[in-house]
Amino acid sequence: MAQIPKLDNAPLNLSSLRDQSRKEILTILKNIRGNKCLVVDPKLGGSLSLIVQTSLLKEHGAEVRHLNADPFQTDCTKVVYLVRSQLDLMKLICSHIHNDSSKGLQREYYIYFVPRRAVACEKILEEEKVHHMMTIGECPLYVIPCDEDVLSFELDLAYKECLVDGDTTSLWHIAKAIHKLEFSFGLIPNVRAKGKSSVRVADILDRMQVEEPVSTSDMVVPEINTLILIDREVDMVTPMCTQLTYEGLLDELLRINNGAVEIDASIMGGPQDGKKAKVPLNSSDKLFKEIRDLNFEFVVQVLRQKATSMKQDYTDMTTTSQTVSELKDFVRKLNSLPEITRHINLAQHLSTSTSKPSFLARLDMEHTIVEAESFDICFVYIEEMIHKQEPLLNVLRLLILFSVTNSGLPKRNFDYLRRELLHSYGFEHMATLSNLEKAGLFIKQESKSNWPIIKNDLQLIVEDTNTANPIDISYVFSGYAPLSVRLIDKAIRHGWRPIKQLLKLLPGPHSETKRSGFASNTSFDSLPGAAYSTNKSHRVGDGRRSLALVVFIGGVTYAEISALRFLSSQEGMPHELIVASTNIVNGHSMADTFVEKLG
């Protein structure tokens, strides 16, 4: 099974999107004749693995390397850098070229910026006097399909850059990506945004429509009916909680990168030689598609059931005489065996972690913090974690959760924990603390927390959750319904108006716009409420539901994606949902972006 997912069942024509991207990359390679060394920055390399096989790059004469500080060896006289427009990468490239010229190596250099050229990057190339030696181009990769219903803008640092550094480049990137989607799938008529960044993206998107309008005459009904933009900042509680869906847990414990996990081959039943095995995880795997969104507890049951039924079939086979069609049936089932084995191996590996008392204690504590009724217990727990010098990211996750649900900590506690943190983990984390403070994730309390009201109004805590047959999204965290998804649910069904008061309690402004591109179609505008009350108006020509694109700015977790899939499958949901995000995150990866790597 390949890491590049099949997109045949995608509700949008995402394969054409991916083919386009692939073509862009191959065109670059084709236009540079002969053998060349393709140097890709590692992050981008990961993204490319979702678009194009390395073998295909090799067919086009490219020897692929990752960009890092060390100069690389190659016999090629042509070096092609394919990099994101990041300042720090420019310094690496300059040092490579200086290194080459100091050795008297004469090479042709090409640099292709993803997704576009950047003045600041070129400025560094100029200052380093290598600009004139390079052929500069761009490769407009703005969005990458990760799966049938998930798109990624591949902006890992967006959240930190926006909130800590004040660099809003990613917002323009997101707007551009959506605008590009609109060129393929039609102008999106309804846009609802919550959060500072989201409102800004909606604003930039409108500007882009003025500057470079998506023509609407040849498009009867736009394929995407509604765009929901939501800032991660609005809900920092959810990503800090441990995800309990199968896919979420895989991410928490093994970290899914570009749709695959890398684990010891021995876990997957391979030899115990310390080698790593890469296991692709996407909906091309039918079994995974079936169980990825389920609560892990239930996944174990499902797998057991499957295995038992296989066993039963096997026994039947050996004892009785079968007709040919029964045999055929059996063999077909046998084909799904590798998939079952794969997931049983993974699930077993996960369960060794989930059954540990420390894991359960941690879940317990997350729950206590989210319930926000016992401040002292939580405080003492975190204090002890620091004293025990538990891994910094574990501490930061709970600390952020604690601070966010309490709108910060009272000054005394705040200063105390900060001091203990610096003492335990080192003074280099002064910068980390400053980052967290700037991002509003670990702050001094200035006002009473809104969290209890929000929690109650949106029914975020659900006591009895049936993990096997869930009736509510709260199953993804075994009792906590993600705030973000609750908001999205409301936004899609009724717009912001009914929850205006509540929105004021959450960070950032909100906006709701109706964009008229398709003036000819009056059914939307002339019948107020029609869009919500009947499903008919949301059907595109062939009877499918129209789409709502949910965009997370600052990252989305797998558990949230699962919850959205659950919503999408619900009776009465007017739209089918697809998710786009700057990147896919979990509490660890989010907290990690704020840690200053100085030491």
Added chain:
Amino acid sequence: MSATVSVAAEWQILFDRFYRKPELYQMQWKHVDLSRNKVAAAPFGGPIAVIRDDSKIVQLYAESALRKLRVFNSAGLQLSELIWRNPGGRLIGMSWTDEQTLVCITQDGSVYMYNIDLESVGSVVSMGHDCFTNSVVECVFWGNGVVCINEAFQVFCIQDFRNPVSCQLAETGIEDFPLCVAVIEPQYTMSGNVEVLLSVGDQILMVEEDGVQRLDVDVGPIQKMAVSQNAKLLAAFTHDGRLLIMTSDFSEIVFEHTCESVLPPEQLDWCGMDSSALPPEQLAWCGMDSVLLYWDDVLLMVGIGGSVQYFYDEPLIIIPECDGARILSNTIMEFLQRVPDSTVSIFKIGSTEPAALLYDALDHFDQRSAKADENLRLIRSSLPEAVEACIDAAGQEFSISQQRKLLRAGSYGQAFCSQFQRVRIQEMSKTLRVLNAVRNQEIGICLSIQQYKLLTPSVLIGRLINTHHHLLALRISEYLGMDQEVVIMHWACLKITTSSAIPDINLLETLLEKLKLCKGISYAAVAAHADKNGRRKLAAMLVENEPRSSKQVPLLLSIGEEDAALMKATESGDTDLVYLVVFHIWQKRPALEFFGMIRTRQLARDLFSNYARCYRHEFLKDFFLSSGQLQDVAFLLLKESWELAKSPMASKGAPLHGPRIKLIEKAHNLFSETKEHVFESKAAEEHAKLLRMQHELEVTTKQPIFVDSSISDTIRTCIVLGNHRAALKVKTEFKVSEKRWYWLKVFALATIRDWDALEKFSKEKRPPIGYRPFVEACTDADEKGEALKYIPKLADPREKAEAYARIGMAKEAADAASQAKDGELLARLKLTFAQNAAASSIFDTLRDRLSFPGA
């Protein structure tokens, strides 16, 4: 039928083909005698340039001795004029390029170029020094290029007037001036470069850039040549009065025609039989199937199978077109063309073609005669072709009434046939409306329908705006559903150029009113034009209306509106534009002024900080100091101190820690400047202190393992090394709480598995956080026995129960839980035990079950 007859009566027959020569215009000009002038007429109904021929001796009437270069449209309306004062001797060649630039080449090889308004385009180019010393004698033009021959028989060429560079072709080595010259355009040659054909004696020289080829053509000296439109054929007039049509590589003679009949007998006598025949003054192709020869008063058309003669009593000029030739005389402009097939099928005398019957049927219908029906019935099966022919013939007509009548016939027939594409008539009507509009003598672009299709509507519109017919151009582009931007843009720029006296405000209003007609038009481009014309203020006002920030911002910068540029860039959300502006200002302004400009602009400030943090550290410090962000300077200093630690020079324990500590202390001072950063200030102070202590520890223990570890780690390391005094010293120095101290010491002792010391430590005094750390440390180290020493001492029965559970003592766990009277806990413990055992065994058995043989 009378009308039909009269149409065909004006045709001439050449073998089996008909030709006609409708009059296009009565020339509007006065006192223009073609014989006194050099004339250049552009194809596609283009303009005509006229200047008195200085190679002829002419009588001056009431006119200035200075020559005037004048440009007329095809109907003879003057468009512009210019007094010719250019030096350089005689005007040798004059022609229009494809872009309708008038090119004039003088004797000394100077090339003057003018637009249709006779304004200079580009600077004067020279054909080369050799042309200066040896005068240019002959010029042959094609679409966008020219070939010149000078007195030294050298050949020069300009391949493309858009990039006028002269180059010399290969030396010909000839000694006499060639009898005639022709060129094959670069687009039709193998090499992609021009080929020049020179007729010298019995031979033809083919001159290229890098060589000369001699072709022996067995037809005797050629006196005049003309290459056909597609360069496949060549018409050659030989010394013995024959016209040969050959392939252009001279390999084959397609046919020949003897023209002796046109030679006046006395001339024959004059020349004697052995001397050559008088070559025609002009030789040109008329479309692709006949050739025109012009001698005084006689125009001879030769085609396969015959010839036709026309007599003129005034001089004329042949203007070849793709589908015929225009004949310009002093008084009229005519168009000589082969009668199109559709027209023939309708109007040929006695035609019984369906189209003719249809046309006839309309006549009958108009006269309310029943014969209409009869005609229709006759042609029922071929009605669609008949309709098509009528529509096509309408397109070929220049007379509007004739067009209308033919279209009516088509439309009449269409009513009786179901499958006919109805849009054909609409399209044809549309095309004809456009053609009739531009054929109007005020406009004077008399295109046939083929020419129009070849030229394309967008080029036509370009020509209209060049001749200042903006309104018509706008109407046509609107009518044809084309982009109006070109028209409006050209108009706006022209308006700015010509309105130097109009105040900015008024001009802006006029411009905006028109510009807003066209969505998506580039205001920035108009503004750039205004700026070029020295109207910076107008430019600023115009660029304000540009919706595309990526165009607006660079322009604002170029007209010096930096503040506005920064604001617009920020609004656009495009950080790249903000960077563009920031770098621009940074480069142009002194540092302090630059700082002042970005200080209050958050996005610009942040982006600058990010760039500078990555690349211009010191400069960023200056900025923070200038804006009083002392804490940010402090953070920069801290970062520097870490970079010092990372630098390869700083091996552990080296004296480099000195500068590091200094930096940290500096940071400490800066933090303490502001009230809000007490915490950071304190931390920096502690950090400096820690580094000093760690350095001392490294010196005393001779182990480079302390620097850059945390306070907690330092304590643990000390204990692990057995240096309890040092550990205590660190503890008191940094006021480490008892709670933390206990955790650290317990864990450190467990690390070195010093269980006795651990027990001793537990008995020192009652631990402030109870015995849990001891239990955890032992359990983690898998020392069940050690753990059991402390579990009974746990105060909370729940903790006790869980501790027992962790080391697998189910019974004790259950006892403790029941002691706590906590049913829920009991149940949970039971479950974890059950699950632990079950989970692993279940999976193991599952796996066993699945290992089928061969699967």
